[in-house]
Amino acid sequence: MNTxxxxxxxxxxxxxxxxxxxxxxxxxxxxxxxxxQPAPFKAQNMSLNSFVTADGLELGRAQAVQAEAARVxxxxxxxxxxxxxxxxKTSQVVLNGKPVGNQSAYEYFMANDRRELFSAVxxxxxxxxxxxxxxxxEGAGSISELNLKHRDITNxxxxxxxxxxxxxxxxxxxxxxxxxxYGTIALLTPEERACMKGIIINKFRGDGRxxxxxxxxxxxxxxxxxxxxxxxxxxxHIEQEDSVSLELKYRxxxxxxxxxxxxxxxxxxxxTDFDRLEKDPRVNLYYTNEPSEIAKAAVIIIPGSKNTIGxxxxxxxxxxxxxxxxxxxxxxTVIGICGGYQMLGESIxxxxxxxxxxxxxxxxxxxxxxxILQSEKTTLQCTFRFRQSDxxxxxxxIHMGETTALQPGEPVAVFSDxxxxxxxxxxxxxxxxxxxxxxxxxxxxxxxxxYTNEEGVRYDYQEFKExxxxxxxxxLRAHIxxxxxxxxxxx
Numbered sequence: 001m002n003t004x005x006x007x008x009x010x011x012x013x014x015x016x017x018x019x020x021x022x023x024x025x026x027x028x029x030x031x032x033x034x035x036x037q038p039a040p041f042k043a044q045n046m047s048l049n050s051f052v053t054a055d056g057l058e059l060g061r062a063q064a065v066q067a068e069a070a071r072v073x074x075x076x077x078x079x080x081x082x083x084x085x086x087x088x089k090t091s092q093v094v095l096n097g098k099p100v101g102n103q104s105a106y107e108y109f110m111a112n113d114r115r116e117l118f119s120a121v122x123x124x125x126x127x128x129x130x131x132x133x134x135x136x137x138e139g140a141g142s143i144s145e146l147n148l149k150h151r152d153i154t155n156x157x158x159x160x161x162x163x164x165x166x167x168x169x170x171x172x173x174x175x176x177x178x179x180x181x182y183g184t185i186a187l188l189t190p191e192e193r194a195c196m197k198g199i200i201i202n203k204f205r206g207d208g209r210x211x212x213x214x215x216x217x218x219x220x221x222x223x224x225x226x227x228x229x230x231x232x233x234x235x236x237h238i239e240q241e242d243s244v245s246l247e248l249k250y251r252x253x254x255x256x257x258x259x260x261x262x263x264x265x266x267x268x269x270x271x272t273d274f275d276r277l278e279k280d281p282r283v284n285l286y287y288t289n290e291p292s293e294i295a296k297a298a299v300i301i302i303p304g305s306k307n308t309i310g311x312x313x314x315x316x317x318x319x320x321x322x323x324x325x326x327x328x329x330x331x332x333t334v335i336g337i338c339g340g341y342q343m344l345g346e347s348i349x350x351x352x353x354x355x356x357x358x359x360x361x362x363x364x365x366x367x368x369x370x371x372i373l374q375s376e377k378t379t380l381q382c383t384f385r386f387r388q389s390d391x392x393x394x395x396x397x398i399h400m401g402e403t404t405a406l407q408p409g410e411p412v413a414v415f416s417d418x419x420x421x422x423x424x425x426x427x428x429x430x431x432x433x434x435x436x437x438x439x440x441x442x443x444x445x446x447x448x449x450x451y452t453n454e455e456g457v458r459y460d461y462q463e464f465k466e467x468x469x470x471x472x473x474x475x476l477r478a479h480i481x482x483x484x485x486x487x488x489x490x491x
Contacts, residue, residue, distance in 0.1 A: 002035030005133050007489040008164035011200075012139035012155055014180040018171040019202040021062040022238050023230075024138040026472040028070035030482070031134060033473060039132035040066030043121040043154035044081040044140055046091065048269035048306050052379045052396040057097025058082060061272055065239045066136070069469045080124035081117055081153065086267065086307050086355065095120060099377050118153045122161050129162070134489055137164055144187040156192045165488040166195040168224075172211075173203035173232060178218065185222045197488045198227040200480065205232045208479065228480030236471045237279070237464075239272045251286035253296035258282050258451045261297035263320060263340070264289040265311040269304040270398070273337055276439045276461050282452050289315075291323035298451045299333040300324055302340030304435065308373070308401070309356045312343050312363065321364060328366055333428040333447065336367075338399050341422065341431030345369040346406060354400055367423050367431055368406040376400070384413040384421065384434070386443050392416075393443065395436035403433070413437070 009027065011020050024040060031038035045060035052058055057076035067074035076097030083091040089104050095117070129135050139155040149156075159166045170181045181199060188196070199218060204211060208229040215226040253259040262274055264287040271287075278285040286293070294300060302324070305311040315321045328334045336344040345363040347370045350356060354373040363371075380397045393413070405423055412422030412432040422432035427450065437443050445456055 001037065004036075005491050006031075006036060006486075007491055008041075008129065008135040008137055008159075008162040009485070009489050010137035010139060010159045010162070010164035010166040010195075011169055012143045012159070012166055013141065014144075014168065014170045014184045015142045016140075018169045019230075020138050020169055021066070021240070022472065023169060023200065023202065023476070024136055025062075025066045025069040025238055025469065026476045028066050028136050029469040029473040030476060031136065032070050033470075036134060037072070037132050038070045038134055038136050039072055039128050040070060040078050040138065041125055041128055041135050042079050042138040042140065043125070043158045044083065044117075045079050046083040046085065046140070048084055048267065049272055050082060050084065050094075050270065050398060052381050052398060053097065054381055056379045056381070058094050058099075058377075058379050058398060059097060061239065061270070062138070066138075068465065069472075070136070072132070077124040077128050080121050084269075084306050087310060092306070096124065097379075114151050114153065118157070121153050121158060125158065125162055135162065135164075137162065142184065143168070143192075144184045146187065156188070156195055159195045160191065164195065165197040165485075167198050167200055167227065168196060169200045169202050171203050172201050173205065177201065178214070178221070181218055182221045185224065196224055198225045198484065200227060201229045203232045204229050225481075225484065227484050228476070230476070230479050233475065236475065237275075237468050238472060239275055251284070252288070252293050253286070254284045257284035258299065258448050259297045260285040260299040260301065260447075261294050262287045262301045262303055263294070263315065263324070265303060265305050265339075266314055267306040267311055269306050269339070270337075270435050271303060273303060273435050273438055274301070277444055277447075279464075280444055280448070281457055282448055282454050289318060289320055291319045294320065294323040294327060297327070297332065299335070299447060300327055302334070302336045302343050304337050304398075305339030305343075307355050308339040308342050308348055308371075309350060309358055309361050311339065312348060312361055315343075325364060325366070328429065331428065333450070334366060335429075335447070336431035337437070338397075338433050338435060341367075341369075341433060342371040342401055342403060344429075344431045345371055345403065347371070348401075349373065366429055367425055368409065369403050369423050369431070370406060371401045371403045373401045378433075382434070383416045386413055386437070386440065387424065387446065389442045391440070391442045393437070393440040395434035395439070397421075397433050398435060399433050403431075 047060045049061035051061045051064035059079040063079040064074040082094035085091045143155045344367040350373045377400045410424040411420035424430040
């Protein structure tokens with residue numbers, strides 16, 4: 001292990017979805033390869049993709065991925081504030097791994113408790129920094145939102161507190177890179193400008209040498225070095241946290257594969273549940289809310305939702321619910337995960353108004369269960385056996401409801417402590433609260449067995465992910481001036 005202490009490093013953006021999360025993960029792996037003990041940190045994250053720590057606390061999935069790249073256990077201090085949108089105006093606020101209530105965007109950004117939140121963020125960072133080096137930090141959105149900067153808790157204010165060498169990432173594939181980079185730097189205060197150490201151009205298509213003149217122009221305009229020009233890549237598979245990445249997955253049914261349709265809910269959560277299934281060569285997995293495309297699928301999955309009642313109403317009004325019901329009548333497989341499991345039942349009750357003013361809504365009625373939404377959230381990592389299999393599987397729970405059977409039935413999973421999960425009506429109709437259940441090969445084989453005689457390619461999914469982190473680190477090393485990076489964080 002390298003005992004040399006390094007300053008924190010931070011990656012911020014000219015805007016959202018410029019590739020900060022993936023680049024942060026790549027640097028976590030680089031520092032780990034070089035003998036350091038890195039850990040990721042993002043002060044505030046807004047995402048419906050979340051994960052559960054070993055001690056039952058919740059954080060953004062991206063920070064869990066970054067921790068995996070750093071080969072350290074994830075913990076809530078890596079993402080002390082997580083915002084989970086429940087509708088277009090309101091988010092659940094998760095502080096230090098536990099929900100503390102719902103707030104509108106106006107309440108969240110305007111309320112006086114931003115001071116308390118920033119204090120909590122600084123305390124979380126300080127706890128991490130006492131145990132890891134370097135801390136690899138990720139910002140959020142753009143660093144030059146003038147109307148929000150004085151309330152910002154996740155970009156340059158925390159960079160200044162951390163003393164982080166900060167690098168600006170710009171997505172050249174979107175166009176306008178000169179204006180976005182120059183404008184972003186020009187709008188910084190002198191104190192903020194002092195944090196900045198360089199620029200990284202991301203998603204360049206073609207030969208990076210063609211941008212040499214542009215590189216010099218940016219350096220002249222900003223006074224900052226362009227430390228790397230990263231190519232656009234599609235052959236490295238890192239889990240994406242942002243639902244924007246779902247746009248790349250909008251597909252339809254194809255011939256010669258088992259077509260799996262994931263219902264595209266408005267408040268779809270934890271779409272990383274299907275990454276492993278999507279990579280199975282027997283499968284064509286696509287996201288859709290079109291009844292005609294749902295009808296073409298052999299397997300239909302209703303995923304998790306941050307607003308089960310709202311999404312249940314939406315699929316009923318759009319014809320999606322009828323398409324699911326019709327597919328089930330034809331003998332196709334229908335599976336529900338978490339909120340999707342709740343939707344498959346007879347009814348969803350919300351007596352405490354956790355999600356809406358409605359106190360009860362009928363479900364799809366495909367499983368004889370009912371759900372009562374609760375104010376307390378269940379967050380657990382777990383090991384289990386799927387159905388009759390002896391193979392040990394792993395997954396995690398994140399839900400605010402309790403689902404009970406209206407008639408005796410078999411569980412989907414049996415936990416190592418003897419508890420049961422889910423309702424298994426038959427091989428083609430079942431629901432579970434377990435996120436990550438489809439990361440387990442035995443579950444995938446069970447789902448696909450009615451539709452193909454072809455054997456699945458058995459491989460260690462964790463080993464596959466490790467290979468992807470190494471490939472990402474190799475790509476970053478090839479295109480970024482690592483000597484300059486290390487010089488900027490040397491203490």
